[in-house]
Amino acid sequence: xxxxxxxxxxxxxxxxxxxxxxxxxxxxxxxxxxxxxxxxxxxxxxxxxxxxxxxxxxxxxxxxxxxxxxxxxxxxxxxxxxxxxxxxxxxxxxxxxxxxxxxxxxx
Numbered sequence: 001x002x003x004x005x006x007x008x009x010x011x012x013x014x015x016x017x018x019x020x021x022x023x024x025x026x027x028x029x030x031x032x033x034x035x036x037x038x039x040x041x042x043x044x045x046x047x048x049x050x051x052x053x054x055x056x057x058x059x060x061x062x063x064x065x066x067x068x069x070x071x072x073x074x075x076x077x078x079x080x081x082x083x084x085x086x087x088x089x090x091x092x093x094x095x096x097x098x099x100x101x102x103x104x105x106x107x
Contacts, residue, residue, distance in 0.1 A: 025086045027095060034079045037072065044072070044094060046083045055085050055094035062096040075099065 032048025042057040063070045075081070080100040086093050 025088050027084050027086055029082060029084050031082050031100070032080070034075060034077055034081060036077060037075060039072065044075070044083070044097065046081060046097075053083070053085065053092055055083060055092050057094050061094045064096065064098040066099070066101060070099075072097075 030046055030048045030050060030053055032046045032052075035045040035047050035052070037044050043054055044057060045052065045054045057072055061072070063072055063074065065074055075097065082096075082098045082100060084095045084097075086095060
């Protein structure tokens, strides 16, 4: 009896642990053009065919230009980018922004 109760409790706690890991935040992607960058507010506005988003830039946001790490100050209005972001209860957070090379855009 004690053994079966122990097994049931172990299975219960394992199921709770697995459920907590399954609630991962989904990463979305939008390809578009930078409409504005607000360095003071740490926000970037990207407009694409699927809509427009205003993302919060965090210390974890990765900026890439031509395959190299860059800074948000290297981006400018009108740049074509791929923006990966999360959208949850804490808001829209930018995970990465990658500048689309003019050569890549033509291919």
